[in-house]
Amino acid sequence: MRRKIKKIVVLVVAISSIFSYLYFTLNQKELEYSFNGSYYEVINNNIPYFTEEEIEEAEESYEYYGELDYLGRVTYAQASLGVDLMPSEDRESISNIYPSGFNQYTNEEVLGNNYLYNRSHLIAFMLAGENDNENNLITGTNFMNQELMLPLEKVVYNYITKENHHVLYRVTPLYDKNDLVATAVLMEAQSIEDDDISFCILVYNVEPCIEIDYSDGEVLNADVECDYTQTKQTDESQYILNTNSLKYHRLNCDDADDIAAFNKEILYANSATARMMGFEPCGNCKP
Numbered sequence: 021m022r023r024k025i026k027k028i029v030v031l032v033v034a035i036s037s038i039f040s041y042l043y044f045t046l047n048q049k050e051l052e053y054s055f056n057g058s059y060y061e062v063i064n065n066n067i068p069y070f071t072e073e074e075i076e077e078a079e080e081s082y083e084y085y086g087e088l089d090y091l092g093r094v095t096y097a098q099a100s101l102g103v104d105l106m107p108s109e110d111r112e113s114i115s116n117i118y119p120s121g122f123n124q125y126t127n128e129e130v131l132g133n134n135y136l137y138n139r140s141h142l143i144a145f146m147l148a149g150e151n152d153n154e155n156n157l158i159t160g161t162n163f164m165n166q167e168l169m170l171p172l173e174k175v176v177y178n179y180i181t182k183e184n185h186h187v188l189y190r191v192t193p194l195y196d197k198n199d200l201v202a203t204a205v206l207m208e209a210q211s212i213e214d215d216d217i218s219f220c221i222l223v224y225n226v227e228p229c230i231e232i233d234y235s236d237g238e239v240l241n242a243d244v245e246c247d248y249t250q251t252k253q254t255d256e257s258q259y260i261l262n263t264n265s266l267k268y269h270r271l272n273c274d275d276a277d278d279i280a281a282f283n284k285e286i287l288y289a290n291s292a293t294a295r296m297m298g299f300e301p302c303g304n305c306k307p
């Protein structure tokens with residue numbers, strides 16, 4: 021009898037998680053997005069798609085990684101993040117994992133010493149300590165992984181460690197049809213004990229100067245005329261973020277010199293996006 025009850029419970033949990041996934045994927049299909057030069061796009065008026073039930077269940081930490089789909093692609097990762105999930109051990113190698121479309125590419129002229137692709141964690145190692153979990157690693161450009169996702173991850177990390185609160189968090193790669201490489205990832209976050217953290221932001225999986233075939237991860241074109249570092253420096257809409265104080269600064273602001281290295285990130289986006297991410301303009305440089 022006991023065993024039967026256990027089986028039923030497992031079945032109910034399995035069915036409800038399938039339904040919540042279906043619900044989300046159906047919802048997601050209504051998203052319309054295409055890269056137009058802005059690396060971030062605010063979705064659904066910046067309101068994450070979490071259900072009331074999911075928010076209620078987020079008082080305690082948990083983490084869940086969706087199974088790979090029929091094409092071997094990562095589906096999504098969802099967690100109620102708390103300090104108890106954060107890693108106590110150092111990060112280990114993840115090079116044994118080959119996410120779908122991981123067609124590695126180098127080009128010193130365009131990328132310097134960087135590889136084009138990273139094994140990008142959906143839920144960052146610093147947030148949940150997942151190392152080589154194949155359900156949590158996608159083929160992400162170096163630029164998306166290191167420059168675009170990281171500021172948002174650090175905002176969440178700093179908030180949780182400071183407040184000892186929970187953040188309901190979901191990262192979903194979005195693929196066009198049967199593409200093996202995601203066009204973008206949707207990052208959703210909602211703090212549970214207060215409303216300080218709340219965003220629903222799509223981040224494009226792109227690399228400046230490189231054109232990618234998302235169906236298989238091959239490079240279609242690498243623009244050697246395009247100076248990678250210069251592209252980053254001359255973009256007008258760039259700000260310096262303090263991911264701890266949640267202030268953003270103009271690139272030449274003196275106040276930005278004092279930001280601790282861990283908390284200091286460049287935001288490759290406009291002022292409106294900085295505010296949607298939860299940042300406030302510095303009173304000194306008034307960006």
Ligand SMILES: [Zn+2]
Binds near residue numbers: 268274302306
């Ligand atoms: Zn400033």
